[in-house]
Amino acid sequence: MSSPLTTASPSVPAKTSGPGRNTPRLRKPGKPSAGKPRRSVLLTVLTSLIVIYTVVPLIWLAINATKTQTGLADSSGMWFADDFALWDNIRDTFTYDDGVFTRWLLNTLMYVVLGAGGATFLAVLGGYALAKFDFPGKRGIFATVIGAVAVPGTALAVPTFLMFSKMGLTDTPWAVIIPSLVSPFGLYLMWVFATEAIPTELLEAARIDGAGEARIFFTVALPLLAPGIVTVLLFTTVATWNNYFLPLIMLKDSDWYPLTLGLSVWNSQAETIGGDVIFNLVITGSLLTILPLIAAFLLLQKYWQSGLAAGSVKE
Amino acid sequence: MTTLQPPVAAEPRPAPPPANRDRRSWMGWGFIGPFVAVFALVFLAPIAYSIYLSLFRDQLIGGTQFVGFDNYTQALKDDQFWGALGRVSLFLAIQVPIMLGIALLVALALDSGRLYGKSFFRITIFLPYAVPAVVATLMWGFMYGTKYGLVGDVNEAFGVSLPDPLSPDLVLASIGNIVTWEFVGYNMLIFYSALRVIPHSLYEAAEIDGAGQIRVITAIKLPAIRGALVIATIFSIIGSFQLFNEPNILRPLARNAITTDYTPNFYTYSLSFNGQQHNYSATVAIIMGLITMVIAYVVQLRGMRKGA
Numbered sequence: 241m242s243s244p245l246t247t248a249s250p251s252v253p254a255k256t257s258g259p260g261r262n263t264p265r266l267r268k269p270g271k272p273s274a275g276k277p278r279r280s281v282l283l284t285v286l287t288s289l290i291v292i293y294t295v296v297p298l299i300w301l302a303i304n305a306t307k308t309q310t311g312l313a314d315s316s317g318m319w320f321a322d323d324f325a326l327w328d329n330i331r332d333t334f335t336y337d338d339g340v341f342t343r344w345l346l347n348t349l350m351y352v353v354l355g356a357g358g359a360t361f362l363a364v365l366g367g368y369a370l371a372k373f374d375f376p377g378k379r380g381i382f383a384t385v386i387g388a389v390a391v392p393g394t395a396l397a398v399p400t401f402l403m404f405s406k407m408g409l410t411d412t413p414w415a416v417i418i419p420s421l422v423s424p425f426g427l428y429l430m431w432v433f434a435t436e437a438i439p440t441e442l443l444e445a446a447r448i449d450g451a452g453e454a455r456i457f458f459t460v461a462l463p464l465l466a467p468g469i470v471t472v473l474l475f476t477t478v479a480t481w482n483n484y485f486l487p488l489i490m491l492k493d494s495d496w497y498p499l500t501l502g503l504s505v506w507n508s509q510a511e512t513i514g515g516d517v518i519f520n521l522v523i524t525g526s527l528l529t530i531l532p533l534i535a536a537f538l539l540l541q542k543y544w545q546s547g548l549a550a551g552s553v554k555e
Numbered sequence: 556m557t558t559l560q561p562p563v564a565a566e567p568r569p570a571p572p573p574a575n576r577d578r579r580s581w582m583g584w585g586f587i588g589p590f591v592a593v594f595a596l597v598f599l600a601p602i603a604y605s606i607y608l609s610l611f612r613d614q615l616i617g618g619t620q621f622v623g624f625d626n627y628t629q630a631l632k633d634d635q636f637w638g639a640l641g642r643v644s645l646f647l648a649i650q651v652p653i654m655l656g657i658a659l660l661v662a663l664a665l666d667s668g669r670l671y672g673k674s675f676f677r678i679t680i681f682l683p684y685a686v687p688a689v690v691a692t693l694m695w696g697f698m699y700g701t702k703y704g705l706v707g708d709v710n711e712a713f714g715v716s717l718p719d720p721l722s723p724d725l726v727l728a729s730i731g732n733i734v735t736w737e738f739v740g741y742n743m744l745i746f747y748s749a750l751r752v753i754p755h756s757l758y759e760a761a762e763i764d765g766a767g768q769i770r771v772i773t774a775i776k777l778p779a780i781r782g783a784l785v786i787a788t789i790f791s792i793i794g795s796f797q798l799f800n801e802p803n804i805l806r807p808l809a810r811n812a813i814t815t816d817y818t819p820n821f822y823t824y825s826l827s828f829n830g831q832q833h834n835y836s837a838t839v840a841i842i843m844g845l846i847t848m849v850i851a852y853v854v855q856l857r858g859m860r861k862g863a
Contacts, residue, residue, distance in 0.1 A: 279670065294739075375582065381587065422590070422597050422598065
């Protein structure tokens with residue numbers, strides 16, 4: 241496998257030097273170009289194609305959120321219609337059907353705060369335990385949790401529904417919140433992160449000073465875990481905010497719907513005979529649904545990217 | 556990362572106190588107990604319950620009866636189940652390599668340090684991950700429209716007539732496109748994070764040996780991120796076998812292309828919630844879970860063995 245591939249290598253530097261980036265900026269004479277390779281226009285252009293693929297649907301969504309129902313049908317998808325109806329659409333989205341969208345938004349926030357917040361808390365506690373304690377059954381827990389990741393989550397959904405319906409939990413917010421509380425990925429990430437970030441000596445020192453385990457966790461461990469916590473919180477937030485299947489099977493009463501379920505109901509409303517066709521509100525509502533998460537990812541990128549990077553150290 | 560290193564590196568490491576070994580106490584349970592309790596309720600109990608359900612059958616005469624493995628033999632002869640499984644397998648065989656291939660190429664491009672505006676690329680390509688499957692499917696569903704959607708615009712602008720992406724022949728590919736769009740950035744980030752932690756000294760050594768870029772990729776980078784590649788593959792297999800949201804949300808637009816037994820998961824859903832066949836539905840779910848676990852396990856074994 242060694243020799244044939246080396247023949248391909250000369251072509252790559254040739255490509256990169258093509259677009260005239262040969263400016264001999266010698267930063268450190270001793271260090272070869274492995275430290276900071278020349279930038280490549282060609283590679284940048286190629287990668288830009290993927291960026292275009294990524295953003296076109298988002299741009300489409302933003303543009304079409306400015307259109308009325310008739311404007312949607314009459315105008316081209318990638319440009320604005322004659323009348324700019326974004327503000328009207330936003331107002332209508334929030335007021336349609338007695339403001340049910342607001343209700344769904346509040347439900348989603350509740351699921352995120354309790355579900356994702358709870359999942360993060362449990363993952364932090366559990367990851368800390370796996371990283372810093374030796375206790376009976378530790379290996380068993382770890383093996384079971386890793387094994388459970390391979391079980392298709394949705395394969396569990398039907399039995400969970402039947403179980404919850406026996407317990408009288410279906411059609412209540414608990415049916416959505418309780419299953420959201422477990423994040424095997426979060427547990428794994430926190431375990432890796434806590435192993436790296438908390439020096440065992442620090443815990444020992446605190447114990448010698450006579451601090452209780454709970455106090456050590458909250459005052460010594462928790463601050464060190466902050467980047468990992470932000471990462472897990474962000475990913476469990478996405479999972480809860482975007483959850484669709486679980487609420488779909490658990491909830492009948494639209495008063496408890498999250499945004500995702502509500503939007504899909506609005507969308508399929510056009511199908512029913514005599515149903516109000518409100519694609520403009522579906523599109524505006526979709527835009528409003530994704531904005532908070534996109535903002536969170538952009539604002540917190542420093543934290544979650546470092547958290548993820550730490551998570552991959554262990555592999 | 557920076558917040559991580561100081562405590563680890565700065566801490567002088569004296570001989571570990573002997574008390575360390577005696578920490579094998581029940582104290583750890585105080586911290587992991589809550590996770591385990593909820594985990595047992597929402598993972599282990601449903602698995603046990605569905606195994607129990609799969610051994611019974613609800614009959615018109617005689618009520619619920621124990622039937623042993625009858626549900627399983629029925630499922631193994633069920634054309635609808637095999638049809639659905641075949642469809643997601645085809646999806647898996649085509650969509651997953653394309654998605655992971657693009658993700659890997661982008662990650663390598665980012666890691667090469669040869670891109671202008673690297674962090675812009677990284678964050679932008681990742682963004683669709685933050686978009687719910689519902690919204691992603693609604694957007695693409697609108698764009699797929701041959702009349703008012705983007706496909707319609709293209710047809711009108713260029714006087715062509717592109718095939719309908721929501722026709723029975725193409726709808727699986729259209730779903731594949733939506734899933735690729737949603738997860739390419741996520742997988743890219745997994746690969747990229749793994750690439751970042753490769754020790755730099757390896758590259759310098761390779762350079763001294765006169766290795767070119769391609770050689771560095773095949774001999775250093777890809778072997779080093781094998782674990783990440785295996786994990787991403789396993790997650791993608793699980794995701795493909797669970798396919799439900801996208802076809803379910805696309806269905807109003809493509810009623811005759813997407814049937815209620817379109818994927819195994821769709822099938823169990825329909826059995827349970829439209830057909831009230833809970834026992835049989837649980838059986839199909841268990842079989843799917845077993846198939847997924849076996850395949851995930853095989854991928855893990857093969858992926859890791861090559862690394863040795």
